Amino acid sequence: MKQHPLCSDCEDKITPMDLPIPAGLKKEWSTCESRRQFLGRTGKVLGWASLATLFGEASFRHLAFASSNSQQAGSASKNLGLPHFAPKAKRAIYLFMSGAPPQVDLFDYKPGLAAQFDKDMPASVRGNQQLTGMTAGQARFPVAPAHWPFNQHGQTGTWISDLLPYTARMVDDLTFIKSTNTDAINHEPAIMLMNTGNMNVGKPCLGAWLAYGLGSMNDNLPTFVVLQTKTNAKENNQPVSSRLWSSGFLSSEFSGVGLRSVGDPVLYLQDPAGVDRDVRRKMLDAVEEINRQTLAEVGDPETNSRIAQYEMAFRMQSSVPELTDLSKEPDSTWELYGQDAKEPGTFAYNCLLARRMAERGVRFTQVYKRGWDVHDNAVGMLPVLCKETDQGAYALITDLKRRGLLDDTLVIWAGEFGRTVYSQGGLSQENYGRDHHPRCFTTWMAGAGVRPGVAYGETDDYSYNVVKDPVHVRDFNATILHCLGIDHNKFTYEFQGLRQKLTSPVEAFVVKGILA
Amino acid sequence: MSFAAKGLHAASDVLRRARLIPRVWIGTAFAGVSIALLPFFSPLDGKPHADFLQFLGRFHPLLVHLPIGLILLLPLLEFLGVKRPAMREAAGFVLQIALATCILTVIFGVLLAYASGEIGTTVTRHMRGGILLAIELSLCLMVRSSLLAAQRSRVYFGLLGVVLITLTWTAHEGGSLTHGSDYLTRYMPSTLRRFIAPSAVASHPNSFFARHIYTVLDTKCVACHGTNKEQGGLQLDSYESLMAGGKDGVVIVPRNPDGSLLLKKVTLPPTDPHFMPAEGRAPLTPDEIARIRAWILAGASPIATSVPGIFIAEDREEAPPPVGDYNAIMGEIRQMQQSQGAKLVPVSANPADGLILRTTDVAGSFDDEQLAKFQDFAPFIVEAELARTAVTDAGVETLSQYKNLRALHLEGTAVSGRTLGKLSSLTQLSYLNLSGTKVTSDALLPLKNMPKLRHLYLFNTPAELTSAAETNARSAQ
Numbered sequence A: 001m002k003q004h005p006l007c008s009d010c011e012d013k014i015t016p017m018d019l020p021i022p023a024g025l026k027k028e029w030s031t032c033e034s035r036r037q038f039l040g041r042t043g044k045v046l047g048w049a050s051l052a053t054l055f056g057e058a059s060f061r062h063l064a065f066a067s068s069n070s071q072q073a074g075s076a077s078k079n080l081g082l083p084h085f086a087p088k089a090k091r092a093i094y095l096f097m098s099g100a101p102p103q104v105d106l107f108d109y110k111p112g113l114a115a116q117f118d119k120d121m122p123a124s125v126r127g128n129q130q131l132t133g134m135t136a137g138q139a140r141f142p143v144a145p146a147h148w149p150f151n152q153h154g155q156t157g158t159w160i161s162d163l164l165p166y167t168a169r170m171v172d173d174l175t176f177i178k179s180t181n182t183d184a185i186n187h188e189p190a191i192m193l194m195n196t197g198n199m200n201v202g203k204p205c206l207g208a209w210l211a212y213g214l215g216s217m218n219d220n221l222p223t224f225v226v227l228q229t230k231t232n233a234k235e236n237n238q239p240v241s242s243r244l245w246s247s248g249f250l251s252s253e254f255s256g257v258g259l260r261s262v263g264d265p266v267l268y269l270q271d272p273a274g275v276d277r278d279v280r281r282k283m284l285d286a287v288e289e290i291n292r293q294t295l296a297e298v299g300d301p302e303t304n305s306r307i308a309q310y311e312m313a314f315r316m317q318s319s320v321p322e323l324t325d326l327s328k329e330p331d332s333t334w335e336l337y338g339q340d341a342k343e344p345g346t347f348a349y350n351c352l353l354a355r356r357m358a359e360r361g362v363r364f365t366q367v368y369k370r371g372w373d374v375h376d377n378a379v380g381m382l383p384v385l386c387k388e389t390d391q392g393a394y395a396l397i398t399d400l401k402r403r404g405l406l407d408d409t410l411v412i413w414a415g416e417f418g419r420t421v422y423s424q425g426g427l428s429q430e431n432y433g434r435d436h437h438p439r440c441f442t443t444w445m446a447g448a449g450v451r452p453g454v455a456y457g458e459t460d461d462y463s464y465n466v467v468k469d470p471v472h473v474r475d476f477n478a479t480i481l482h483c484l485g486i487d488h489n490k491f492t493y494e495f496q497g498l499r500q501k502l503t504s505p506v507e508a509f510v511v512k513g514i515l516a
Numbered sequence B: 001m002s003f004a005a006k007g008l009h010a011a012s013d014v015l016r017r018a019r020l021i022p023r024v025w026i027g028t029a030f031a032g033v034s035i036a037l038l039p040f041f042s043p044l045d046g047k048p049h050a051d052f053l054q055f056l057g058r059f060h061p062l063l064v065h066l067p068i069g070l071i072l073l074l075p076l077l078e079f080l081g082v083k084r085p086a087m088r089e090a091a092g093f094v095l096q097i098a099l100a101t102c103i104l105t106v107i108f109g110v111l112l113a114y115a116s117g118e119i120g121t122t123v124t125r126h127m128r129g130g131i132l133l134a135i136e137l138s139l140c141l142m143v144r145s146s147l148l149a150a151q152r153s154r155v156y157f158g159l160l161g162v163v164l165i166t167l168t169w170t171a172h173e174g175g176s177l178t179h180g181s182d183y184l185t186r187y188m189p190s191t192l193r194r195f196i197a198p199s200a201v202a203s204h205p206n207s208f209f210a211r212h213i214y215t216v217l218d219t220k221c222v223a224c225h226g227t228n229k230e231q232g233g234l235q236l237d238s239y240e241s242l243m244a245g246g247k248d249g250v251v252i253v254p255r256n257p258d259g260s261l262l263l264k265k266v267t268l269p270p271t272d273p274h275f276m277p278a279e280g281r282a283p284l285t286p287d288e289i290a291r292i293r294a295w296i297l298a299g300a301s302p303i304a305t306s307v308p309g310i311f312i313a314e315d316r317e318e319a320p321p322p323v324g325d326y327n328a329i330m331g332e333i334r335q336m337q338q339s340q341g342a343k344l345v346p347v348s349a350n351p352a353d354g355l356i357l358r359t360t361d362v363a364g365s366f367d368d369e370q371l372a373k374f375q376d377f378a379p380f381i382v383e384a385e386l387a388r389t390a391v392t393d394a395g396v397e398t399l400s401q402y403k404n405l406r407a408l409h410l411e412g413t414a415v416s417g418r419t420l421g422k423l424s425s426l427t428q429l430s431y432l433n434l435s436g437t438k439v440t441s442d443a444l445l446p447l448k449n450m451p452k453l454r455h456l457y458l459f460n461t462p463a464e465l466t467s468a469a470e471t472n473a474r475s476a477q
Helices: A023-031 A035-055 A057-075 A111-116 A165-169 A187-196 A206-214 A277-298 A301-324 A331-337 A347-359 A378-402 A473-483 B003-019 B022-041 B051-057 B065-081 B085-116 B121-149 B153-179 B208-220 B239-244 B261-267 B286-297 B327-340 B360-365 B368-380 B393-399 B420-425 B441-449 B462-476
Strands: A091-097 A150-153 A158-161 A174-181 A224-228 A257-259 A364-369 A409-415 A418-423 A434-437 A441-447 A454-456 A466-468 A493-495 A498-500 B343-346 B355-358 B381-385 B407-409 B431-433 B455-457
Touching (some): A091 A347, A150 A165, A165 A378, A174 A466, A206 A224, A206 A473, A224 A347, A378 A409, A418 A441, B022 B085, B065 B085, B065 B121, B121 B153, B261 B286, B327 B343, B327 B368, B343 B368, B393 B420, B420 B441
Parallel strands (some): A091 A364, A224 A364, B407 B431
Antiparallel strands (some): A174 A441
16 A cells, blocks of 8 residues: 555655655654544544543643643744844835826936937847836837936935925935836736735735834734725726735745725724623623634644734724824924825825824834836826825825834835836827836935935946946845844745745845945 | 265365355345345235235145156265265255255245235245255255365255245145144054144033034135135134135124025035035035035034034043942842832843832932932932932932932922032933922032033923023123
């Protein structure tokens, strides 16, 4: 009879367990349930059950409680020795510009392009790059200079497009990375790569890694919160999904908690009519007990996550209404964020919430703004997109700064890639479109850990290739981890026989040039 | 022949020679006097003169080493001459040549200073030294024969000693002119340097100007544009003289780097005749130029300690002293957390980084009494997050015992500021957040002298309004 590969009774034969296979993989295999293990354990469970009745109920309960406690210590509060070194930033706020903002129109000033209007971009610039299906068939690649003028701002004299009058006011506080580059040319793989360090689904995202590694600063609120901005139907909205804030192979208690942009921030957070706080507590206690029994029996760490999440939800019943109650905000808040911020779901509102969460100890807040995918009608849509986001981002930085929070908060502004300098579709004096461009895009950071007033990296005259100090997505993420006191190479989690990390598999480097 | 007779013979021989030359005597005296009068014929007026004179004058640094070598050789020969008369005879000849080259060098040197229009205290001192040396040498030549003949060589040797001292001093002044006055001390071990008086530094030693602009000017420019030498009437050795400019006008226009002559000159192509630093001295590095540009753009302030966009490694705040290892009391820390709700969180895996007192999730109920219970852990706590807690002025007094505290969050508390003075004992405190409290600007006065307190936040406080009003009043002036 052919032996089951996971059979641990060797019967003089070599089993897979004797092979030179990584210990981690063997460990994982050994936890998988084989038929024999199942039958064996059923017998044990029956034995324990009869023993428990003999000893009496009390002792059994004690036993289950002890085992669940040790389980808990094993997952959430495990001592990982983090942060590796004294961090500059305690928390981070990530403003994610989904759809990819065009660097040529906003930050990457190329004065020489004006003279190149409607001239073909030299083939040598593009090299042998494979374009997207959307423009690969184009007969020519006419250069589309930025439609809006650029001006110098701040004491650093940074060039910023007139599209971003608010960003222009804070250039001295920002750290621009003009040489960010990525491997993917389409939205889904690129946005996965940006968030999880891998184009494929299944890896934990940055926020989940941080929640796992650094833990919570406030037990009453989630460690990692995702805020989605209301979509504008006129914009070309690429989907964002919970894959982007997933905990991947980490325990699901580390995944991002999404606050809804419309209606109640968290559904069913209010107790239903007739159920008061005490009743709710009793119900949760009962559920928890059942869950603990399951945990003691099966030992699945996900049960622990479930228990933790029920408890979190209960605490959020009081903490979230307090978080989203903006009635006590002083007038200066509305002057800064604009009246838009009073409407839930706008970008400015989310920025304000992000500030409130920073105050309340949320470790990582990610604000998604969709709609930057300007394949056509860039001239029509960019002013709308910039107006929606410019003031909110400025207000967030300014607000954090004046409240003394920017000293220990890192703010990140990034999309998943850049956009081409050549026009997609027809180019006219009035309008153009821009296709996806992974070779370079501009991102910025501000606050704890990074040098303000710096522009890092350079692109060529067409804002097409990086010519100095490239920053790959992996380097970008490694740098974010560094600001939070984490050595990205040491921060690993063993899974599938590999020491997985946010920045694997190719070696990543912290961008020293932007560190404070 | 006995040794004494030999010496006597040699001495009489020398004496005979000396008698032969009263004419040399007169000529020497004449040369000395005319050298002394040289500066009156060509006074250093700070204006450039005929190019031809300068062409000749530029051989001064070349010629100068000739008399130096000969003068150094002189005492050696005289000393050896005690035993070997041939050496002594040679010494006389060397002395004559030394005097001749010395006079020539002085003439060329004066020509150089006169024609190039260099003035300054070091230039004057160097010139006077050269002239003095020439006079001393002529004196030596005049008295040498007779003194040696009269067996009074001690006087002559004393005179030679004075010559050597004058030579050293003059040569040093000359070296300061070409290499800069700190050429010798720049890389001197700090233990030695303590004995030397510090060079003139701006009145704000911590300012960006003092640390990063002055140092560049000092190494690259002051050799020619300082009190020693004032090429172009420009002195770059202090903030005031830098801003005053030179004969061509102002060299620094605040907020306008492109209109600032100084920056223009150092960024010209190196082949340009107006490129600075001139005469093949080390040009400014791109880094140094960037610093100067950013500093001018930011207003060219003599006080500002930082300039946006410019970061220099040594500017970073020095690391605070490590705290003790708290691992020994980890058990008590855990116990404390369980009983109080507030947490003591390690800053990092390294215990020397200390602990954070975190009250975020129990903020509403955390008060002075609870804070007092953390007293035992005070030496390990480097950051106290007490925002929106019920901590009051009494709690602030407790906090004055937290000797290693670097950051203190008191935003949104009922702290009135009455007891803030107590915090001045916290020598490591660099961050204090009082936003949203009722603190007034008067309550902050005791914090003025805290050395490390760099980040003070007063958003939404009465103090903020006062300071804003002050700023407005200042800008209105």
